[in-house]
Amino acid sequence: MQKRYQELTSFSFTFGQQTSGQLSGRPKTGNGSGILYHHDSQTLMRWNYERPERQVIISNGEEVSMYFENLQQMIIAPGDAGQSDVLASFFSGDKALDESFLMVDPDPEIAAAAEELSPSLHGAQLLPRQPHAQLRSVHLFIDDESLIRRIDLMDHFDTRTVIDIDSLIINPLDDMDNTAILEIFSFVPPPGTEIIRQ
Template sequence: MRARILAVLLSLLAGPALADSLATLERFYTNTRTLAGRFTQTVSDANGTVTETSSGQFAIQRPGRFRWDYQAPYEQTIVADGRELWVYEPDLDQVTVRPIDADSADAPGLLLSGAAFPSKLFDIASEKDGWLRLTPKQRDSGLGAVRLKLAGDSVQALQLDDGLGQTTRIELLDQQRNGALPAARFSFKPPPGVDVIRALPQPPTGGKP
């Protein structure tokens, strides 16, 4: 999700709690050039039952580049190089690549890398315990609410609702901010013999974004 959102958001404050949360978010976007660490991810169904857990390493370079390496229980690599999004699944010997949609907010890496955070897409509200709720203005976007857990000057966790009752929560751990990250980490070259599937850009879902 871009730093340009903040100038707009700060003019739409709904109260002190929201102001504090947005100030924290502003510091994160202003002061973070790179971010790396590890993550844990849980997926829950509509009843709150955990149906999937995974973990791995992440790296982010603003604007618009990130790498998400799932290591357990199975391997998967997701890389955004600033232009395209690559999803590599070793067990299937395939990689899917598609253009990055600047208005897309359905990927945690895009949110954090500053590649897709246009204020026109979200209504913003403050919740308890440092959570910030972002609700898509475009109701048929296929995405439910996005929540960010803020602490200090950083984003500690993300929670994404798919609009159908499934919730994905990602905890960002052992964060290292503004360290040097090699450019090669944010590029992807398919291994020999891997099927490359090029997906078409997603069509508009209606309404003005």
């Protein structure tokens, strides 16, 4: 999987997401699109949530900006502070996963749920080698082309987030110049947005 993503300069996708757990109340669903660009050891990633409310999350490896339309807020945090950085590391192929995670067989129930999505998916459970502020475990499921199709995350409060990846396009930015690419990974919030730096 890592070798496959190291070969890519960019890819785009759509996604569906479901979050469930005692602290999250009844299950919440969302969807949107994402795009990643990998060049000269830098990985840029953008997630556009369309539902349940608009959010824009951009990671450049050094910081993550998270815009929440319904709150009229944009939070800017260090790049290693949250889930977005972990997701970017899966897609970038920069760092060997077994340096940060112990890789074991997937949980049978979680594997069975992924098999309902597609019988051809291959999965593994990743356990952080060092305590992580947000994640207790991650399940990754890849297809026969070694591309991630499902990410199943569990936090320390037993809140589970499942992200299904679809409509993958490989290297969509190959014919674009650098200025146009950087515009994709920039976001200026509307006037009146509260900016919070962490």
